[in-house]
Amino acid sequence: MSPEHRSPILRNALAIGAATGAYALSFGALSVAAGLSVPQTVALSLLMFTGGSQFALVLTLGAGGGWVPASGSAALLGFRNAFYGLRIAELLGRPRGWRRLLTAQFTIDETTAMALGQAEPAASRYAFWATGLSVYVLWGAGTLAGALGAQLLPDPRALGLDAAAPAAFLALLAPRLRGREPWLVAALAVAVALLLVPVVPAGVPVLVAGLVAVAVGLRGTP
Amino acid sequence: MTIWLAVGLGTLACYLAKLAGLSLPARVLERPRVRHIAALLPIALLAALTALQTVSSGSRLVIDARLAGVAAGAVALLLRAPFIVVVAVAAGTAALIRVLN
Numbered sequence: 632m633s634p635e636h637r638s639p640i641l642r643n644a645l646a647i648g649a650a651t652g653a654y655a656l657s658f659g660a661l662s663v664a665a666g667l668s669v670p671q672t673v674a675l676s677l678l679m680f681t682g683g684s685q686f687a688l689v690l691t692l693g694a695g696g697g698w699v700p701a702s703g704s705a706a707l708l709g710f711r712n713a714f715y716g717l718r719i720a721e722l723l724g725r726p727r728g729w730r731r732l733l734t735a736q737f738t739i740d741e742t743t744a745m746a747l748g749q750a751e752p753a754a755s756r757y758a759f760w761a762t763g764l765s766v767y768v769l770w771g772a773g774t775l776a777g778a779l780g781a782q783l784l785p786d787p788r789a790l791g792l793d794a795a796a797p798a799a800f801l802a803l804l805a806p807r808l809r810g811r812e813p814w815l816v817a818a819l820a821v822a823v824a825l826l827l828v829p830v831v832p833a834g835v836p837v838l839v840a841g842l843v844a845v846a847v848g849l850r851g852t853p
Numbered sequence: 854m855t856i857w858l859a860v861g862l863g864t865l866a867c868y869l870a871k872l873a874g875l876s877l878p879a880r881v882l883e884r885p886r887v888r889h890i891a892a893l894l895p896i897a898l899l900a901a902l903t904a905l906q907t908v909s910s911g912s913r914l915v916i917d918a919r920l921a922g923v924a925a926g927a928v929a930l931l932l933r934a935p936f937i938v939v940v941a942v943a944a945g946t947a948a949l950i951r952v953l954n
Binding site: 697829 | 855856857858859860862863864866867868870871872873874875876877879882883886888889890891892893894895896897898899900901902903904905906907908909911912913914918919921922923926927930935936937939940941942943944945946947948949951
């Protein structure tokens with residue numbers, strides 16, 4: 632690939648990294664406010680490295696949920712990355728051995744979107760790795776900064792961080808609410824989760840809401 | 854210990870999902886039913902998490918400053934504000950209401 636093909640891809644990759652870095656600031660702060668330590672918070676960003684699942688895990692723990700609902704809701708949200716993996720395997724020519732293990736870690740929303748957006752395989756590969764590295768570094772750095780910042784706060788509630796968390800989920804949800812079925816599933820999931828709050832342990836309502844998606848998916852697919 | 858256990862298991866599960874997509878034959882994941890459920894799962898989970906984080910506290914449902922904060926965040930979303938602005942608007946609104954009370 633020539634330099635003039637690379638530079639617009641690199642620019643986009645850095646812009647996406649900067650945006651996720653800002654998002655990581657709020658993740659780091661919310662995670663510490665939810666009761667995780669700074670090392671635990673940063674470990675999530677470096678090892679789990681998939682935003683929605685990380686938010687689900689720390690906020691389930693913060694709400695008093697145990698390790699089963701916390702890791703369970705993270706796993707259910709992370710399931711979509713398997714489908715990104717399919718596309719990436721096609722675009723990058725099914726990597727093998729240690730390359731596949733490394734590629735897997737970087738298979739997330741942002742890298743998939745960037746790789747899919749290129750016209751030729753070499754550009755897809757370059758976009759995947761440029762975006763992956765940019766997001767990985769800035770996601771980790773933003774998380775650390777947010778976590779350290781939140782440690783200095785006397786009371787996260789006074790800054791409204793407990794309202795920032797659901798707003799973050801809403802922002803992740805909004806682009807997916809296109810068409811009748813997504814709205815139906817969202818409404819059912821909310822109703823089921825809220826009805827269960829008084830009667831089951833914390834964190835469990837989210838897992839049961841996940842079953843709503845499975846039930847609707849099984850019924851509604853031709 | 855509970856937290857590290859959750860971090861470890863959650864990380865492992867998320868990594869295996871990523872690896873499965875790169876490793877399994879496409880026909881396993883390309884079944885319409887699997888695709889359909891996978892598209893609906895994030896919607897159900899994110900909707901439930903939004904609602905729970907807004908109005909639940911332990912095993913109770915409560916209306917407090919969080920609801921106003923999330924509503925303000927929703928307005929920001931409708932106005933196509935970027936992610937960080939949505940989150941800041943929600944936090945700022947909730948904090949402001951608490952100060953005024």
